[in-house]
Amino acid sequence: MKYRRLGKTGLQVSVVGVGTWQFGGEWGKNFTASEVSQILSRAQELGINLLDTAECYGDHISEELVGHATHAHRDEWIIATKFGHSFTFPFTRNPRWSPSDVQDQLEDSLRALQTDTIDLYQFHSGTDAVFDQDDLWTMLAKQVQAGKIRFLGISISSDANTAYQAKRATAVGASTIQVVYNRLNRRAEESILPVCMEQNLGVLARVPLASGLLSGKYRPGVQFTTPSDVRSQDDPDEIQRQLKEVEKIGQTKLPAGVKMAPWALAWCLKHPAVTCVIPGCKSVEQVESNASAADLKL
Numbered sequence: 217m218k219y220r221r222l223g224k225t226g227l228q229v230s231v232v233g234v235g236t237w238q239f240g241g242e243w244g245k246n247f248t249a250s251e252v253s254q255i256l257s258r259a260q261e262l263g264i265n266l267l268d269t270a271e272c273y274g275d276h277i278s279e280e281l282v283g284h285a286t287h288a289h290r291d292e293w294i295i296a297t298k299f300g301h302s303f304t305f306p307f308t309r310n311p312r313w314s315p316s317d318v319q320d321q322l323e324d325s326l327r328a329l330q331t332d333t334i335d336l337y338q339f340h341s342g343t344d345a346v347f348d349q350d351d352l353w354t355m356l357a358k359q360v361q362a363g364k365i366r367f368l369g370i371s372i373s374s375d376a377n378t379a380y381q382a383k384r385a386t387a388v389g390a391s392t393i394q395v396v397y398n399r400l401n402r403r404a405e406e407s408i409l410p411v412c413m414e415q416n417l418g419v420l421a422r423v424p425l426a427s428g429l430l431s432g433k434y435r436p437g438v439q440f441t442t443p444s445d446v447r448s449q450d451d452p453d454e455i456q457r458q459l460k461e462v463e464k465i466g467q468t469k470l471p472a473g474v475k476m477a478p479w480a481l482a483w484c485l486k487h488p489a490v491t492c493v494i495p496g497c498k499s500v501e502q503v504e505s506n507a508s509a510a511d512l513k514l
Contacts, residue, residue: 217263223418233266240273244445279328298340432476481509
């Protein structure tokens, strides 16, 4: 495994982390505590030290599974989670952005994660209007001072209109940006990654395997129809277009003997702004494949 400094936090994080949305039950599978512990134990053996979760991956379900798996070795993990929503039922979130609501979410996340401190607490896909709450950032700064949070971050999409939040990161006390970035979606290169470099912000690249389309498992024609799989909500025509592009990448860009998933992760890591990729994984075999990206030189 290789490590990079997470921007101005100074934290040394593995270049490959683990995203844990799947543990909340919205990717076609419900996980047991034993399964998650096996996956994360193997991740740790491979040198991975960063986990990314959220309060709304299930109703704190992902956080609870992560907490169960990591609390015995808490000091060996860098745990990132998020705030701003409550989970109601699959694929639905209720916004919770008032300072008091966020403070309640923080306490719930601390309990679920079985920890006294969250290493990275991230504003999660909110509008500019809710972002511009001075009272919210003042409350969060107090939680940093109290030791319940080590660092603040912002998790945004790659849409152009979210560049505002990246530009304001340092002003609100945030040290990191989490953004969608992969070989099929490069919009972050236009206005977000340059801003991150200007401010020395750590960058977590989320959805680096394009929701599995860059995993190498799927070919054009596949349909995601399982109701409990979030991809069943996506435009099927767009999925087919992207799968055709993945097929072309495999034919023209993929080096001999290299698998698609680690190649796609290593591709993200080539960008000088990117600190860490945070792919999800459903098995020990997948976390092993993801970790192997650290050794690829493209």
